[in-house]
Amino acid sequence: MLYFSMKSIKIIIFFIVLTVFIFNSFAQAGQKKSVLLYFFWRQGCPYCAKEKEFLSLMKKKYPFLEIKDYEISYNPASWQLFQTMANSYKISPKGVPVTFVGDNALVGFSEKTGMQIEQAIKYCIKNSCEDPLYKK
Numbered sequence: 515m516l517y518f519s520m521k522s523i524k525i526i527i528f529f530i531v532l533t534v535f536i537f538n539s540f541a542q543a544g545q546k547k548s549v550l551l552y553f554f555w556r557q558g559c560p561y562c563a564k565e566k567e568f569l570s571l572m573k574k575k576y577p578f579l580e581i582k583d584y585e586i587s588y589n590p591a592s593w594q595l596f597q598t599m600a601n602s603y604k605i606s607p608k609g610v611p612v613t614f615v616g617d618n619a620l621v622g623f624s625e626k627t628g629m630q631i632e633q634a635i636k637y638c639i640k641n642s643c644e645d646p647l648y649k650k
Contacts, residue, residue: 548580549638550645551631552614554596556587562611565623568631576635586610602649616643
């Protein structure tokens with residue numbers, strides 16, 4: 515018959531709890547939350563085409579980036595979503611592309627805008643930004 519003292523049982527329980535805590539910490543550290551980016555564009559827009567190429571590179575560079583892509587010329591539901599998000603971000607864009615990531619709403623596309631998009635992606639990877647769709 516095995517005999518364990520109360521002190522032995524406490525030590526065993528302590529190590530079990532410690533092991534579970536350490537395992538969970540490593541498991542959570544390995545799990546990154548997706549970064550959501552909303553991209554609104556129109557067919558035939560040359561700036562939109564350039565941003566699409568850029569976002570394709572960003573997706574390869576940042577695997578946790580999830581791009582939600584909406585063409586707004588021919589899809590009333592996408593147009594409505596675009597209007598809703600623009601209102602949430604308190605912007606009135608006159609053109610496309612328009613990109614929402616974290617707290618950022620970026621209109622148009624250029625080298626500078628690309629750098630701003632990448633900075634926002636990096637910030638959200640590090641700080642777990644909320645889904646831009648739910649911005650208040």
